[in-house]
Amino acid sequence: MTKVKYPEVWDLDVFFPGGSDSPQLREHLNLIAPQLTSFEEKAQQFKVPESVAAAGEIAELLEEITKIRTDIGQARSFIGCLLAQNTTDKKASVLQAEVSGIQAQLTTAMQKVQKTLTNTEDSVWQSLLEMESLHPFTFVLNEWREQAKQKLSEEEESLITALTADGYEAWGNLYNSVVGEMKIHIGDKALSVGQANNLKSNSDENIRKEAYQALEKAWTEKEDLLAKILNHLAGFRLNVYKKRGWNDVLQEPLAYNRMKQETLDAMWGAISKHKQPFVDYLKQKATLLGKEKLEWHDLQAPVSSSTQKLEYQDAAEFILKHFGQFGPELESFSRKAFEEGWIEAEDRPNKRVGGFCTGLPKSEQSRIFMTYSGTIGNMATLAHELGHAFHSHAMKSVHGLNRQYAMNVAETASTFAEMIVFDAAVKETTSDAEKIYLLEEKVKRSMMFYMNIHARFLFETRFYEERKNGIVSASRLNELMHEAQKEAYVGVLDEFDPHAWASTLHFYITYVPFYNFPYTFGYLFSLSIYAKALEEGEGFEEKYMAMLRDTAVMSAEDLAMKHLGEDITQEAFWEKGIALSVKDAEEFLTLTSK
Structure with missing residues (x-):
């Protein structure tokens, strides 16, 4: 039986063919603008809820937020992948700055909604959360309300957000550029x-x-x-x-x-x-x-x-074998990731440092980035990033608004996947030196x-x-x-x-x-x-x-x-x-x- 040869270079064209020159990417970004304008207008007109009658309007705003976030997330992750695979992609850097500006616009409009919700009278707020259309978002809405209470006025927070793209986000992007070119x-x-x-x-x-x-x-x-x-x-x-x-x-x-x-x-x-x-x-x-x-x-x-050097194909088979011993869903999902080119593993110049997993929410796929050079540590990193991707996969049935998990728990599934692989490797070896x-x-x-x-x-x-x-x-x-x-x-x-x-x-x-x-x-x-x-x-x-x-x-x-x-x-x-x-x-x- 011939072994499957898994690609070591990821497939990004499935999202937007042509990389940073993609007409489809340009069209995708252009379509976000009218959605965002519509949401900004609704956010400006949104009034403090006085009764449960406001539940429908709030639910509609939540759906719009989810849709725009998904579209922005798709573009941001794709552009991030372009820059990771080639740190000299100057067009991608320009696109990254554009998406940062779009994100800042959305954040400003969302802050308006969150501040307005903060002023809701407590008894009305509790009644709203009991409504069928809002109850699934109780945790997120309470969190938004609490966060808004701790921040400045809507105007001041909007100014901070507006300055972010050319403020500290720009410094972070500059760091990535400097290190990428070293x-x-x-x-x-x-x-x-x-x-x-x-x-x-x-x-x-x-x-x-x-x-x-x-x-x-x-x-x-x-x-x-x-x-x-x-x-x-x-x-x-x-x-x-x-x-x-x-x-x-x-x-x-x-x-x-x-x-x-x-x-x-x-x-x-x-x-x-x-x-x-x-x-x-x-x-x-x-x-x-x-x-x-x-x-x-x-x-x-x-x-x-x-x-000894561990070839990428062998590492993939080892991971799949032991993921399968934990559970069929983890194994079948990871096999799909390997077979469909979700992983960028090739060892070549001009790639950025480190490894990561990023989600493309509109496509409900992930992409994994690393530089594989044949070590057990590389195999562990590969399993780690597949764990991140599986976390996103596990949440496919969850509403988009309830998928924003934090960094600490984000590292749970990844480390768990890594441990499956390491423990299996230790148990399988018969050599003291290998052990x-x-x-x-x-x-x-x-x-x-x-x-x-x-x-x-x-x-x-x-x-x-x-x-x-x-x-x-x-x-x-x-x-x-x-x-x-x-x-x-x-x-x-x-x-x-x-x-x-x-x-x-x-x-x-x-x-x-x-x-x-x-x-x-x-x-x-x-x-x-x-x-x-x-x-x-x-x-x-x-x-x-x-x-x-x-x-x-x-x-x-x-x-x-x-x-x-x-x-x-x-x-x-x-x-x-x-x-x-x-x-x-x-x-x-x-x-x-x-």
Whole structure:
């Protein structure tokens, strides 16, 4: 039987043939304008509801919002894919700016509706939410009302939104352009940042060190420009906070993630108390590599000689096999993604850094972006992004207005899919060397969430506090990052990565700050779900999908209580997940001590 050969370059023409020159894309964007004008007029005429008679008008506005959001989302994701696959696509950059302007228009009109709803008398509001046409949107409408109460007047918020496209969104886009055009010179090759990053896990220390030094040189050359971008992005955001009377820089990210400060504190508190097994792992790794202390360029180094190249086709088959053992829906959906060219995996120049999954809501499809170079880590990234896509697939039956899930729960399905693949790989191997290699890949991921992400959180918290008092220089940013890494890694390393503030694109994402702790939340949250899946076995997939469908219509605390029966404001919940990952670290230590 001949194996299916899955495409390694995604199919975007199915949406808008011709890329950034697509006439269909131009037509799609042109058709949004009259819809938006119509909605803006209705938003201006919308009056404070005085009785349940307003339910029909509100329901109509919600449908229009959903339709326009879907059309904008389709264009935004498509253009984002164009820029990811070719960072030199200047026409796509122009289109991206155009879509940002359209999004700002919609946001302004929506703010008018939200402010008007805020002024609804409480008893009328409750009666409205009981109406059949509005009841399904109770959570979203209450959230809108609460958010509007905490913001400035309609006119002031409209001004902020109008300035966003040429304000902090522009700074974020500039960062992507600068990094996308960077060339990292290693030997006689000029690599993209993404290609150079892939060398960090090479088994040859000389190659790893050369890649680290070349990247460090490149970031140093760009540090003043990147420091300006980061400072202006943060400055814009802090000025908005100041106008709104928000003193806590975590207010927006916590609200965005629909979680409490107590939950965040409990998570970091539990992690800080249980880092020792991972410190022991790093010490053992140093010993295995013949060093007293690890240097930063050694963090991704393999300690096992079992580092054979894993072809993309083999990785796809492995993922499908083990997704199928979890549930038929996950397997059939992922097979469709592979066969229909939803995945951009080819290793070539001019691609942007990292990996992502983006939804094209009008087509009810996703696209996955990464650079596959043949490692187990690449296979895990592929499974991770397929998990994101499956999350969107699970919500196809949900109304578009109830699909806006937050970042923390967004990382749940992705990390869950990653764990299926890693656990399967560990169980299938019969070689100690292979098992050590795979266990270390799992431990490195735990270390990423407990140490690297913790360092990012500490850095960003401290940077924003200093930025309140003025511009923070590149040299000071290096110091802040060094201090954060030293604390997060409990001083176990001999060398750090002071320019991580420049190389971490998450610090430059504009729609919300602190895109760090959601990863750790999602990792530990999915560990608990994974443990439940192992306990219940066959048939858990339906419960899992039901939980995914709820991710956009309840707080993180309520979601955990409903589907796991757990109180996530307590450290005890997080310690259960940490305990599972500690087992991997302990098994690694046992095997490598023989």
